[in-house]
Amino acid sequence: MQSALLNRSCGAAFKATRPNACSRSVVVVRATAEAVVEKKERRLSPLERGGTLSGDQAAGKDAGEKARAMATGTTGAATLLQIVDGRFVDDRWIGGRWDLNQFKDSKGEVDWDKVIDAEVARRKLLEESPIPSINEDPVNFDTSEIPWWAWVRRFHLPEAEKLNGRAAMMGYVLALFVDSLTGAGLLEQQESFLGKVALHICVFAILLVRTSSDLDKYKGLIDEATFYDKQWNATWDGVKRPSEAESQ
Amino acid sequence: MAASFANTQVSGKVANRQVAQGRVAPFRATGVRKTAGTQIPSFYFAGVSVHQRVIAVSGARSVSRAVQTVFAVKDGAVLEGRKLRVAVIGGGPSGACAAETLAKGGVETFLIERKLDNCKPCGGAIPLCMVEEFDLPLEIIDRKVTKMKMISPSNREVDVGKTLSETEWIGMCRREVFDDYLRKRAEKLGASVLNGLFMRSEQQGTDGPFTIHYTSFADGSKMGTPATLEVDMIIGADGANSRIAKEIDAGEYDYAIAFQERIRIPEDKMKYYENLAEMYVGDDVSPDFYGWVFPKYDHVAVGTGTVVNKTAIKQYQQATRDRSKVKTEGGKIIRVEAHPIPEHPRPRRCKGRVALVGDAAGYVTKCSGEGIYFAAKSGRMCAEAIVEGSANGTKMAGEDAIRVYLDKWDRKYWATYKVLDILQKVFYRSNPAREAFVELCEDSYVQKMTFDSYLYKTVVPGNPLDDVKLLVRTVSSLIRSNALRSANSKSVNVSFGSKANEERVATA
Numbered sequence: 191m192q193s194a195l196l197n198r199s200c201g202a203a204f205k206a207t208r209p210n211a212c213s214r215s216v217v218v219v220r221a222t223a224e225a226v227v228e229k230k231e232r233r234l235s236p237l238e239r240g241g242t243l244s245g246d247q248a249a250g251k252d253a254g255e256k257a258r259a260m261a262t263g264t265t266g267a268a269t270l271l272q273i274v275d276g277r278f279v280d281d282r283w284i285g286g287r288w289d290l291n292q293f294k295d296s297k298g299e300v301d302w303d304k305v306i307d308a309e310v311a312r313r314k315l316l317e318e319s320p321i322p323s324i325n326e327d328p329v330n331f332d333t334s335e336i337p338w339w340a341w342v343r344r345f346h347l348p349e350a351e352k353l354n355g356r357a358a359m360m361g362y363v364l365a366l367f368v369d370s371l372t373g374a375g376l377l378e379q380q381e382s383f384l385g386k387v388a389l390h391i392c393v394f395a396i397l398l399v400r401t402s403s404d405l406d407k408y409k410g411l412i413d414e415a416t417f418y419d420k421q422w423n424a425t426w427d428g429v430k431r432p433s434e435a436e437s438q
Numbered sequence: 439m440a441a442s443f444a445n446t447q448v449s450g451k452v453a454n455r456q457v458a459q460g461r462v463a464p465f466r467a468t469g470v471r472k473t474a475g476t477q478i479p480s481f482y483f484a485g486v487s488v489h490q491r492v493i494a495v496s497g498a499r500s501v502s503r504a505v506q507t508v509f510a511v512k513d514g515a516v517l518e519g520r521k522l523r524v525a526v527i528g529g530g531p532s533g534a535c536a537a538e539t540l541a542k543g544g545v546e547t548f549l550i551e552r553k554l555d556n557c558k559p560c561g562g563a564i565p566l567c568m569v570e571e572f573d574l575p576l577e578i579i580d581r582k583v584t585k586m587k588m589i590s591p592s593n594r595e596v597d598v599g600k601t602l603s604e605t606e607w608i609g610m611c612r613r614e615v616f617d618d619y620l621r622k623r624a625e626k627l628g629a630s631v632l633n634g635l636f637m638r639s640e641q642q643g644t645d646g647p648f649t650i651h652y653t654s655f656a657d658g659s660k661m662g663t664p665a666t667l668e669v670d671m672i673i674g675a676d677g678a679n680s681r682i683a684k685e686i687d688a689g690e691y692d693y694a695i696a697f698q699e700r701i702r703i704p705e706d707k708m709k710y711y712e713n714l715a716e717m718y719v720g721d722d723v724s725p726d727f728y729g730w731v732f733p734k735y736d737h738v739a740v741g742t743g744t745v746v747n748k749t750a751i752k753q754y755q756q757a758t759r760d761r762s763k764v765k766t767e768g769g770k771i772i773r774v775e776a777h778p779i780p781e782h783p784r785p786r787r788c789k790g791r792v793a794l795v796g797d798a799a800g801y802v803t804k805c806s807g808e809g810i811y812f813a814a815k816s817g818r819m820c821a822e823a824i825v826e827g828s829a830n831g832t833k834m835a836g837e838d839a840i841r842v843y844l845d846k847w848d849r850k851y852w853a854t855y856k857v858l859d860i861l862q863k864v865f866y867r868s869n870p871a872r873e874a875f876v877e878l879c880e881d882s883y884v885q886k887m888t889f890d891s892y893l894y895k896t897v898v899p900g901n902p903l904d905d906v907k908l909l910v911r912t913v914s915s916l917i918r919s920n921a922l923r924s925a926n927s928k929s930v931n932v933s934f935g936s937k938a939n940e941e942r943v944a945t946a
Contacts, residue, residue, distance in 0.1 A: 410937075431841075
């Protein structure tokens with residue numbers, strides 16, 4: 191059918207006619223072929239063509255909240271992390287907890303990093319300007335609502351990367367050292383019991399003692415753990431307890 | 439003749455009989471003066487030769503200058519014709535309970551209290567076990583608190599008390615009523631209550647009696663009249679600023695300053711506090727303690743305390759008032775008071791025949807600052823040890839008996855004190871730690887353990903599996919809270935070791 195159309199259009203696509211009462215040679219070429227055109231929408235404006243993304247796909251490529259609000263003229267001025275009249279006010283803080291729906295990203299999943307950021311900011315704000323506790327405004331948000339992997343991804347992984355790096359470097363240096371002393375290569379070191387022990391000590395030491403101030407911290411902790419005991423036993427300095435004297 | 443000479447010089451029938459029966463440990467006079475030509479009488483007491491210092495002898499005429507004879511009685515010796523005399527200095531819970539137990543045990547007891555209507559600044563909370571153990575009538579309890587709210591720095595509120603049964607509560611009482619009841623009870627059982635202020639005491643030798651000098655207000659005058667009292671043993675129950683402790687060089691202790699304002703609030707606001715007490719934690723309220731709102735009989739007490747930064751106590755009080763501002767709106771301050779709270783026992787809790795009990799000894803728990811129950815219980819235990827060591831007042835008792843009480847006390851309550859110490863060290867360190875604390879208190883296992891150990895004063899080991907789960911929850915809560923602390927937070931970290939107060943506070 192299409193070929194028939196083509197033939198017809200080819201055959202009679204253009205018709206040259208001489209308008210009446212016209213002597214000069216003016217040829218009006220008129221396209222008379224009837225091209226079958228599907229009913230189309232009104233054509234897209236220049237703003238919408240040429241690689242423009244729209245809707246979800248454009249999300250995240252907008253300007254910030256404030257700029258967008260100004261451009262669209264909406265004063266839905268988002269109140270964020272403010273203390274108004276002695277109460278904590280935020281658009282996303284509803285009923286004493288963070289409304290997780292408002293933290294959803296383009297895919298519809300809650301962006302836990304943003305939730306963590308919001309809670310950090312809230313706590314800092316309340317630390318700096320404490321507000322009275324109001325019965326009508328209870329705080330119901332529990333940090334265990336944020337899943338464990340969000341915490342790990344946000345806080346542990348960067349630290350873990352550093353620590354792994356340190357452990358690897360220390361381990362390599364120690365292995366070289368042991369090799370130079372005993373002539374045992376890396377694999378041989380692993381097979382001996384002492385080698386395994388040394389490896390474990392190295393790794394755990396890196397975990398526990400991250401900086402030199404950590405050593406002071408541990409000394410302080412030991413002091414704290416034993417100080418109270420010492421204070422209680424002060425009255426028994428040089429004197430045996432009756433219960434101990436009996437058992438002897 | 440020599441024997442009769444000794445008899446005339448010694449005053450007091452008792453000493454006579456003691457000397458005659460040769461059961462008195464003789465007082466060795468230092469420096470016996472040998473007057474030429476005079477025979478120095480020497481007597482044999484219990485087979486030991488002794489020289490008595492004699493200044494002059496002239497026939498039958500007695501000597502006017504003093505012959506030093508001392509009625510020293512060794513520990514364990516039977517007291518002839520009299521009961522053991524014990525003075526209890528201070529008539530609060532510890533003193534009154536000590537006096538009561540002593541009097542019941544047959545010891546002659548003197549209870550010296552400087553202010554019989556004293557209204558000691560105090561939270562006034564007594565645990566349930568105290569009512570039973572000390573037979574307290576329910577009339578002296580103003581309120582039964584069954585709900586305790588803990589409020590974190592970010593205003594997260596947790597209602598602790600969900601696990602309490604109907605018969606479990608924390609009693610709130612007025613100290614003046616409470617102390618008075620206990621004193622009257624001691625008096626009824628035979629203790630003599632003396633209204634006086636202890637000034638100083640002297641002991642006549644290491645085994646001799648004590649002479650207590652005090653200002654007696656018995657005549658009702660403001661100035662009082664000096665008086666003395668002779669006793670064999672002293673129990674120091676005179677509180678945090680104990681004079682007895684100073685007398686025996688018991689040593690210093692760290693103490694918190696507790697500051698409290700009593701506020702009368704409108705009826706509707708008072709309804710909220712009917713059986714509810716609040717605990718505010720946070721840097722603003724106290725760096726190492728907590729702020730509280732405790733209901734009294736017709737008003738509330740709003741207060742806070744601190745160890746490391748006592749000079750800023752008014753700021754902390756203001757912060758506490760601010761945090762409870764809305765709930766205590768329209769209130770009128772009717773009284774402002776402050777008092778020290780010991781943080782740990784004194785280095786020396788006894789010396790010779792002097793013992794310390796209660797706040798004077800420093801028996802206040804950490805974390806909660808609870809002292810009334812332990813004061814009363816220590817007074818009772820000390821008295822029991824003395825009664826036993828003196829065989830119901832018939833023999834002399836001394837340091838050995840007191841050390842029996844100290845040992846029993848340490849063994850019985852060490853676990854309780856240590857657990858509360860650990861709680862304070864872990865959860866009062868910083869704002870994140872306090873947030874974690876409040877978060878953990880939401881759990882009913884925690885609430886049950888806390889209240890069981892508070893109300894019944896026993897560290898009850900729970901189900902091991904639940905304990906492990908609790909440990910995991912604690913660690914994860916602490917990790918989360920610390921992670922949520924802003925990098926440029928200005929809150930402080932407090933440590934609880936042996937460093938000086940200034941060094942214990944550090945910004946994060």
